[in-house]
Amino acid sequence: MSEPQNSGARNTILSKLRASRDAHPVPPVASDFTVLREKRWDPAERLERIKRLMEAVHTEFIEATEQDWPAVVQDFLAREGARTLLFAPATPDGAALAKGWTANQPELVPYDGEVETFKERLFDGIDAGITSTLGAIAETGSLVLWPTAEEPRLLSLVPHMHLALLRADQLHDTLWQVMTEKGWAAGMPTNALLISGPSKTADIEQTLAYGVHGPKRLVVVIIK
Amino acid sequence: MEQSTRAIPPRPESVYYFGTCLVDLFYPEAGMAGIDLLKAQGIRVVFPQGQSCCGQPAYNSGYRDEALKVARAQLDFFPGDWPIVVPSGSCAGMMHKHWPDLFKGEPDEARARQVAARVWELTQFLVHVLNVTFEDQGEPVRITWHASCHAQREMGVVDEPKALLRQLANVELVELQREKECCGFGGTFAVRHPEISAAMVGDKVADIEGTGAKSVVSGDCGCLMNINGALDAGQKPVRGVHIAQFLKERTNG
Amino acid sequence: MVESSVNFAKASSAALKDPQLRANFRRAMDGLMSKRAVQFADTAEWNGVRTLAASVRMRALSKLPELLEQLEANCTKNGIQVHWASTTDEANAIVLSIMQRVNAKLVVKGKSMVTEEMHLNAFLEQHGIESLESDLGEYIVQLDEAMPSHIIMPAIHMNTKQIAHLFKQKIKEAEYTEDVAQLTDLARRVLRRKFATADVGMSGVNAAVAQTGTLCLIENEGNGRMCTTVPPVHIAVMGLEKVVEKLEDVPPIISLLPRSATGQPITTYVNMITSPRKPGEKDGPREIHLVILDNGRSNVYADAELRDTLRCIRCGACMNHCPVYTKVGGHAYEAPYPGPIGKILVPQMEGLAKRGEMPHACTMCNACVEICPVKIPIVEIMGRLRAEAVHPGNAVKDAGARGSKAEAMVWKGWSTTYASPTAYRFATALLAKLGNAAPSSLPLLKEWTNVRSKPRFAARTLHDLAREKGIPDV
Numbered sequence: 001m002s003e004p005q006n007s008g009a010r011n012t013i014l015s016k017l018r019a020s021r022d023a024h025p026v027p028p029v030a031s032d033f034t035v036l037r038e039k040r041w042d043p044a045e046r047l048e049r050i051k052r053l054m055e056a057v058h059t060e061f062i063e064a065t066e067q068d069w070p071a072v073v074q075d076f077l078a079r080e081g082a083r084t085l086l087f088a089p090a091t092p093d094g095a096a097l098a099k100g101w102t103a104n105q106p107e108l109v110p111y112d113g114e115v116e117t118f119k120e121r122l123f124d125g126i127d128a129g130i131t132s133t134l135g136a137i138a139e140t141g142s143l144v145l146w147p148t149a150e151e152p153r154l155l156s157l158v159p160h161m162h163l164a165l166l167r168a169d170q171l172h173d174t175l176w177q178v179m180t181e182k183g184w185a186a187g188m189p190t191n192a193l194l195i196s197g198p199s200k201t202a203d204i205e206q207t208l209a210y211g212v213h214g215p216k217r218l219v220v221v222i223i224k
Numbered sequence: 225m226e227q228s229t230r231a232i233p234p235r236p237e238s239v240y241y242f243g244t245c246l247v248d249l250f251y252p253e254a255g256m257a258g259i260d261l262l263k264a265q266g267i268r269v270v271f272p273q274g275q276s277c278c279g280q281p282a283y284n285s286g287y288r289d290e291a292l293k294v295a296r297a298q299l300d301f302f303p304g305d306w307p308i309v310v311p312s313g314s315c316a317g318m319m320h321k322h323w324p325d326l327f328k329g330e331p332d333e334a335r336a337r338q339v340a341a342r343v344w345e346l347t348q349f350l351v352h353v354l355n356v357t358f359e360d361q362g363e364p365v366r367i368t369w370h371a372s373c374h375a376q377r378e379m380g381v382v383d384e385p386k387a388l389l390r391q392l393a394n395v396e397l398v399e400l401q402r403e404k405e406c407c408g409f410g411g412t413f414a415v416r417h418p419e420i421s422a423a424m425v426g427d428k429v430a431d432i433e434g435t436g437a438k439s440v441v442s443g444d445c446g447c448l449m450n451i452n453g454a455l456d457a458g459q460k461p462v463r464g465v466h467i468a469q470f471l472k473e474r475t476n477g
Numbered sequence: 478m479v480e481s482s483v484n485f486a487k488a489s490s491a492a493l494k495d496p497q498l499r500a501n502f503r504r505a506m507d508g509l510m511s512k513r514a515v516q517f518a519d520t521a522e523w524n525g526v527r528t529l530a531a532s533v534r535m536r537a538l539s540k541l542p543e544l545l546e547q548l549e550a551n552c553t554k555n556g557i558q559v560h561w562a563s564t565t566d567e568a569n570a571i572v573l574s575i576m577q578r579v580n581a582k583l584v585v586k587g588k589s590m591v592t593e594e595m596h597l598n599a600f601l602e603q604h605g606i607e608s609l610e611s612d613l614g615e616y617i618v619q620l621d622e623a624m625p626s627h628i629i630m631p632a633i634h635m636n637t638k639q640i641a642h643l644f645k646q647k648i649k650e651a652e653y654t655e656d657v658a659q660l661t662d663l664a665r666r667v668l669r670r671k672f673a674t675a676d677v678g679m680s681g682v683n684a685a686v687a688q689t690g691t692l693c694l695i696e697n698e699g700n701g702r703m704c705t706t707v708p709p710v711h712i713a714v715m716g717l718e719k720v721v722e723k724l725e726d727v728p729p730i731i732s733l734l735p736r737s738a739t740g741q742p743i744t745t746y747v748n749m750i751t752s753p754r755k756p757g758e759k760d761g762p763r764e765i766h767l768v769i770l771d772n773g774r775s776n777v778y779a780d781a782e783l784r785d786t787l788r789c790i791r792c793g794a795c796m797n798h799c800p801v802y803t804k805v806g807g808h809a810y811e812a813p814y815p816g817p818i819g820k821i822l823v824p825q826m827e828g829l830a831k832r833g834e835m836p837h838a839c840t841m842c843n844a845c846v847e848i849c850p851v852k853i854p855i856v857e858i859m860g861r862l863r864a865e866a867v868h869p870g871n872a873v874k875d876a877g878a879r880g881s882k883a884e885a886m887v888w889k890g891w892s893t894t895y896a897s898p899t900a901y902r903f904a905t906a907l908l909a910k911l912g913n914a915a916p917s918s919l920p921l922l923k924e925w926t927n928v929r930s931k932p933r934f935a936a937r938t939l940h941d942l943a944r945e946k947g948i949p950d951v
Contacts, residue, residue: 009771010549010561013717016775017542024781026539031532035525036728053742115707115760123673139732140743149757153706157699175747176728185724188689190755191706194747199699201661202739203614203630205637206505209661212613213668214699214746241948243939245895249905249912250932252939259948271943273950274898282888284841286863290892297896325857373842402507406800410840417486417838418924423493423804424840425928427503453929 036176039139046138046171047222053141057197058210060219069223070100073130073163076219082106082127086159088151093132093165111152122158129159129215135170136220137178142194143220144178153191162215164195168224228380232352233307238268239349240301240308240342244315245277246445254445254466258311258346261468264475265354269309272301280318283326284411292326295319299332299339307353308343311468312444313375316345321378345375346468347443351384360392362474368398368437370428370451370464372444373406385443385467392474398435402427409450425454432462440464485834489809498634498806505633506796506803512740513794513848530729531852534788537721541778544687544720545769551690555752557765565595568770572597572679572712575766576606579710581676585668587694587701588612589681590628590791591714591770593813594826597679609675611668611700613661620647626807628814629738629793634806668700678704678762682715683790684730685767688723691751692767695731695744702748711753711762717769718778718787730790733850737794773826773874780872786821786858788851795845795855801838810835817845821858828874829866836862905938 041049051061064072077085088094089110101108109126131151134144143164147153156162172178175194179185184192199214210216239262247255262269275298279291302308310316320343327336350356369389375381389397408414408424415421428451432440440455440462442448448464455462492498517523537544549559562568568591576584584606586592598619601608610619614631618624621643625631632640637655644660645653651663680701684693692713694701705711721727727749735744754761777786796802796816807815812823812832820839824832836859845855862873867884869877894900912934917926925931937945944950 007561009563009567012563013561013769013771013775014542014545017545017717017778020775020779021539021542023779024784026535026781026784028539029532029535031529031536031726031729033529033725035522035529036732057741057745111759113759116709119673119707123669142743142747149755149759152759152761153702154760157702157706174728175731176725179728180725185689188691188724188749188751190750190752190758190761192691192749192751193702194743195745196743197745199697200745201613201698203612203617203632204640204657204660205501205635206508206630206633207637207657209658212661212665212698212700213611213672213703241943243943248939249908249934252935252937252942255939256942256946259943259946269948270951271939271948273940273944276895276898276901279895282892284860284863285888286860286865286867287885287888287892288864290888293892294895297898373840373844377843377847404844406840406842406844408800408840410842413837413840415921415924417489417801418927419486419490419493420801420804420838421840422928423499424800427804449932450929453925453932456930457926457928 033176036174039174041138041173043171046173047168049138050136050141050171054197054220057200059197060217061222062219063222063224066223069165069221070097073097073221074101077106077128080161082161084109084125084127086111086122086126086129086155088131088155090150091132094151097130111155115152115154122154126159128161128163129155130163130165131156132165133170135172135178136166137172137175137194139174140196142175142196145193145195146189147191147193148189156193156195157214160211160215161217161219162198163219163221165221165223168222228348235353236267236306238270238304238306240304240306241269241271242275242278242308242310242315242319243271244310244312244445246449247311250449251445251466254469255311257466257472258309258468260472261350262309265356267354270306274301278315278318279326280315281411283318283322288326292330295323295326295336296332299335302339302342306342307349308339309346309349310343311346311466312446313345313372313379313381314444314446316343317374317378319343345379345381345443347385347388348379348381351387356388358388358391358471358475360394360474361476362392362394364394364396365439366396366398366435366437367439367441368400368432368435369403370400370407370432370440370442370447371403372442372447375443376404381443388467388471389441395474398437400431400435402431407447407450409446411446414450421450425450429454429458429460433460437462439470441467441470443467482831482834483811485809485838488811489805489838492805492809497636499804501634501636502803502806505630509740509797513737513797516736516740516742526729526732527850527852530733530850531788533721533726533729534790534851537726538718538778538784538787540722541718541720544722545717547687548685548690548720551687552767555690557690557752557767560766560768562768562770565770565772568595568714568768568772569597569600571768572714573601573604575710575712576601576677579676581606581710583671583675584608584677584679585611585671585675585704585708586615587678587680587696587704588615588631589679589714590813591681591716592679593625594770594772595714609671611671611704612696613664613698616664616668617643620644624808626815627793627796628791634808672703672707675708677710677712678708679712679714680705682713682719682767683734684727685715685720686724686727687720689751691724691749693727694748694750695734695746696748697745699746702746705748705750706761709762710764710766712766712768714768714770717771717774734790734792737792737848737850776874777822777825782861783825783858783872785853786825788853789818789822790851792850794848794850798844798848800840800842800844817855818853821855821862824862825873828878829862830875830878833866833875833879836866902940905940909934909936909938
C-alpha cells in the first residue's frame with residue numbers, strides 16, 4: 001500500500017477551491033426535508049404498495065409464518081427445481097432454516113468461509129441464496145439489507161435466485177425516515193443496500209430484460 | 225410546465241404595445257391584429273414610435289454590451305405605469321425575465337426592472353387581465369397549436385392561448401404529439417446549425433401534418449417564420465398564422 | 478473557426494444523414510420523456526423534492542473544500558485510501574500504480590463517466606491490463622469499439638438487430654439471435670467468468686458522503702455490486718463535485734435520479750460502501766481506493782455563476798429532453814458528456830478554443846431547465862459561455878478565442894442602428910424596400926433557404942401601419 005498520495009495535487013486542488021469559495025462565498029442553503037418527512041402511508045397500505053411496486057419489476061412474493069417459513073421455503077425451492085441453497089449458518093434465521101430443513105433437499109450450502117475459498121462453486125454451482133432483511137421501504141418498494149460477517153454480501157448477489165425474508169412488522173415509509181430514525185449516520189456498516197427487484201437492464205433498445213448480472217429472480221418471503 | 229403565478233393587475237385604461245423587430249419587418253399585420261384585439265376590449269393602445277428591439281439577438285449571441293445598449297434605448301418609451309403587451313413570448317421573456325440580469329449593476333437597473341415587471345405576453349394579458357371572451361364568426365376548421373419555447377418556459381404561458389382558441393365554437397383544436405418540442409428556430413441557431421435546425425423543423429412539420437389541421441397557430445413570429453418557411457419549401461398545404469391574426473379574423477375584430 | 482476546434486456541425490451532419498440512427502433516438506427519447514412524466518405527475522411532490530435536492534447540491538458546493546477534507550478524513554478512518562488527481566493523466570497514473578502493485582491482469586468496470594474522461598480503458602490496454610466494461614450498454618459499446626452515446630444508456634444509438642450482429646461477430650460462443658433476453662443471458666455468461674477472476678473492480682460514485690465517508694452507487698444490473706464486492710481491490714473514481722455533506726442528503730438525490738433518468742421509481746440496487754472487508758467478514762474487497770479528480774472542475778468552481786454547473790447529478794434527463802440531442806444523438810458531440818449538460822460542462826473543462834461552438838448548438842428552448850432535478854440554470858450558463866467565447870477574460874479557459882473583428886463589427890453596427898429611432902426607421906425602410914431583392918445565395922440566407930423559403934419583408938412596417946391607423950405614440 002505505497003501509492004503516492006499526491007499531496008501536491010491535494011493541496012493545489014483544495015487551496016484553489018478555498019480561494020475561489022472565499023472570493024465568491026455562497027451562503028449555505030438550508031434544506032427543508034418536510035416533503036420527505038411527510039411521505040407517510042397507512043401501515044395497512046405499506047405492504048400492498050411494496051408488493052405492487054416490486055411485482056411491477058418481476059419480484060415474486062410468498063407468504064409464511066415465523067413457525068413454518070423454513071418449510072415454505074423448502075417446498076418452494078423443491079417446486080422450482082433448485083438443487084442448492086446458500087445460507088448464513090451463524091445468523092438466527094440461518095439457524096432456524098437449518099433446524100427446519102428436512103432431507104437436505106435442496107442441498108443447504110453454508111456460506112461460512114471467505115469467498116476466496118469457494119469462488120468457483122459460488123459462481124457456478126449455486127442455484128439460490130437466502131438472506132434476512134432489515135425490513136422494506138414503502139415509497140419505492142425496496143428491501144433494506146445490511147450484510148454482516150455472518151451474512152456476507154455476495155449471498156444476495158451471485159446465486160441466480162435471491163430469497164429475502166421480510167417481517168411484515170418491519171415496514172417503513174421512506175429511505176430518509178429509516179436512515180434518520182435508526183441513526184444510520186452514527187455508524188454505517190461496511191455495506192448497506194437497497195434491493196428493489198431482480199437484476200435488470202434496458203440497455204438493448206430499451207427492452208427490459210431480467211437477470212443480467214445479479215439474481216434473475218428475487219423472491220420475498222413475507223413472514224406475518 | 226409551470227403556469228405563471230404572477231399577480232394580476234386591475235384592468236387598465238391604457239396599455240403600451242411593444243411590437244418586436246421581427247413583427248415590425250415581416251409580420252406587421254399580426255402586430256396590428258394584436259393592437260386591434262386590445263382596442264376591441266375598450267383598451268387604449270399606445271405604440272411608441274421610438275421602439276425597436278428587446279436586444280435578444282445580441283444577448284443570445286454573447287454580445288451583452290450591444291444588447292444592453294439596445295434594451296436601454298427602449299426604456300424611455302414606456303414612461304406611464306401601464307402594462308406593456310408584447311405579441312411574442314420570446315421577446316416578452318427577454319424583457320420580463322432577462323432584462324433584470326442584463327441591467328444588473330447598471331445605474332438604470334431599478335428603472336429596467338420596473339419596466340420588465342410590466343411586460344405581458346399578449347394571450348396572457350387577454351386571458352388574465354382582460355378576461356376576454358370571443359364569439360366565433362368563422363367557418364368550421366381544424367387547427368393545431370405550436371407552443372413557443374419561451375412563452376411556455378420563460379413567461380409561463382401554457383394554457384392561455386389554447387383556452388382562447390377553445391372559445392371559438394367552429395374551431396377544432398387538435399394538439400400536436402410533441403407540442404412542447406422546439407421547432408428549431410432559435411434565432412441565429414437556424415443559420416449556425418442549419419442541418420440540425422432543418423431536422424427539427426422537419427419533425428415539427430411531420431407532427432403538424434399528422435394532425436390533419438389546415439392551419440398551425442402560434443404566438444411567436446420566429447417560430448412562424450421557420451415553420452412557414454419549411455411548409456412552403458416542402459409545398460405543404462398547411463400554413464402557420466399568428467394567434468392574434470387568427471383570433472381577429474375569426475371574430476371580425 | 479479555430480483550427481483545432483471540434484466541429485459539431487460536421488459531426489452532427491453525419492448523424493442526421495443516418496435514418497436508422499435518427500429513428501433509434503427519436504423512439505428512445507420519446508419513451509424516456511413519457512416515462513419520466515408519469516413519475517412526476519404529482520407537481521407538488523416534484524417541486525418539493527426538487528427544491529430539496531437542489532439545496533443539497535448547493536449546500537455541498539458552498540462548503541466544497543471543507544467537505545472534501547472531511548470526506549477524506551472519514552474515508553481514511555474507515556480504511557478507504559484517498560488519492561487526489563488534478564488531471565486525467567495523474568488519475569490514470571494513480572490507477573495504474575495500484576494495479577501494478579497488485580499485479581493486475583484483468584479489471585472489471587462498472588459504469589463511470591469519469592473513467593470516460595480519463596480514457597482509462599485505452600490507457601490500461603497500453604500497459605497490458607485488460608479493462609472490461611460490465612454494464613451491458615458499456616459492454617456493447619466497448620465490443621463495438623465506440624464511445625457511449627448517452628451517459629445513462631450508452632448503447633441507445635443501436636437497435637437490437639445491430640447488437641445481435643455485433644455479438645455474433647465479437648463473442649466466440651454467440652449464436653445469432655435478436656431475442657433481447659437471450660442476448661442479455663449471453664452477456665451474463667461471459668461476464669460472470671470475468672467477475673469471478675478479475676483482479677480489480679472499478680466504479681464511479683453517484684454521491685460521496687462527507688459525514689460518514691460513504692460511497693453511494695446506484696444501478697440496475699448488479700454489475701456495479703459485482704465490481705465493488707468480488708475482486709480483492711476496488712478503485713472508485715469521482716469528480717470532486719460529487720460530495721454531499723450528510724447521509725440524509727442522499728435520499729433526495731436517489732429519489733430524483735432514477736425517476737429523471739429512466740422513469741423508474743428507484744434503481745434495482747442502491748449500494749452504500751463505507752469500508753473494505755473487515756476482519757471476520759467473508760467477502761468484499763480487501764482494499765478500497767477513492768480517486769478524487771479535478772480535471773478542470775476547480776476552474777468551473779472559480780466563477781460564482783458558472784459554479785452551478787457542478788450541481789449536476791448526471792441523470793441524463795437533459796439529453797432525453799433536448800430537441801438537438803434527440804436529433805443528432807450523443808456521438809456528434811465527440812465528448813464524454815453530450816447534450817445540454819455537456820454543452821456547458823465540456824467547454825469549461827476543455828476550453829473555448831476547442832469547444833466554443835458547443836454552447837451554440839442550442840436553441841435556448843429551456844426544455845432541459847424545466848426538467849433538471851437540481852435546477853441548474855443550463856441556458857443562462859450557455860448564454861454566459863457564448864459571451865465568454867467572444868470576449869477575452871479570465872473566467873473560462875480560452876475566453877475570447879472565438880471572437881472575430883467582423884462579427885463584433887456587425888453587432889456594434891446593429892446596436893448603433895437599433896438604439897437610435899432615426900437610424901432604425903431608416904434601416905427598416907430600406908429593408909422593406911430592397912430586402913426582398915437579396916439573393917438566396919448570400920451567407921445566412923443560404924443556410925436558411927436550405928430547407929425553407931425566403932422570408933419576405935413586408936412593404937410597410939408595423940411602425941408605418943400604427944402611424945397610418947392613428948395609434949397614439951404616447
